[in-house]
């Protein structure tokens with residue numbers, strides 16, 4: 512039974528809506544899609560292609576977020592992009608009229624840090640990442656391997672770091688790539704913050720973490736353990752941080768193989784929005800099938816309010 516509270520300004524009489532629902536012998540497709548939304552207590556939203564496109568807010572996205580907050584439910588923004596710090600996203604969203612707190616934004620870098628602290632406490636990490644990601648690791652007490660100081664102080668016994676972690680490193684150099692490959696060949700564990708191969712830009716694409724990892728794999732023969740979406744560690748961290756039960760969490764995004772797959776593969780919901788890179792016809796060629804498809808966050812809000820949604824067929 513849904514505990515959803517109607518807070519649409521144009522729908523002041525909630526009982527009338529319930530009455531209309533009871534008089535309808537068969538639920539329409541749109542009503543079923545609305546009911547699916549009402550079963551959710553936490554919406555985990557992707558950013559680019561879902562909440563904004565580049566520097567532009569997607570129509571209705573802010574309305575959706577405000578509506579969910581007003582209804583007493585939760586929003587968590589999650590991005591696989593590990594090149595920027597959560598603080599940068601907080602500032603960006605605030606500039607778009609959506610101020611959030613630190614606990615309302617999570618990145619694949621956060622999941623990687625949590626995984627390192629739990630699985631490899633006290634181990635040294637050679638990080639192929641941006642200065643922002645390095646700072647996040649340091650703040651959380653991860654011991655970063657500094658090749659310039661290797662062999663000195665307390666590292667005299669070690670010839671290499673325990674782990675190599677590759678992120679979306681927009682400051683990548685050949686030297687970093689070479690060191691990462693050397694350490695992995697010498698036995699360092701190989702982790703990656705996320706598997707995305709390309710990051711969309713206003714001009715096309717730029718090589719993302721998965722593409723950097725492909726170069727390392729080609730050189731070393733070693734495959735990384737990936738974190739971020741669509742992997743279990745991400746869902747576990749979201750559940751731990753929010754306290755919401757798995758079946759009442761929906762991951763919402765514009766990519767089937769990350770945003771949607773993370774929900775459908777781990778007992779939560781996976782909702783696709785068509786405001787970004789995926790088109791409706793892409794679903795039939797994908798192994799990942801979303802629980803529901805919505806045109807945009809704006810359409811989700813209109814469905815929740817009982818308004819006639821826009822067609823995306």
Ligand SMILES: [Mg+2]
Pocket residue numbers: 557558559560561764765766787
């Ligand atoms: Mg996206």
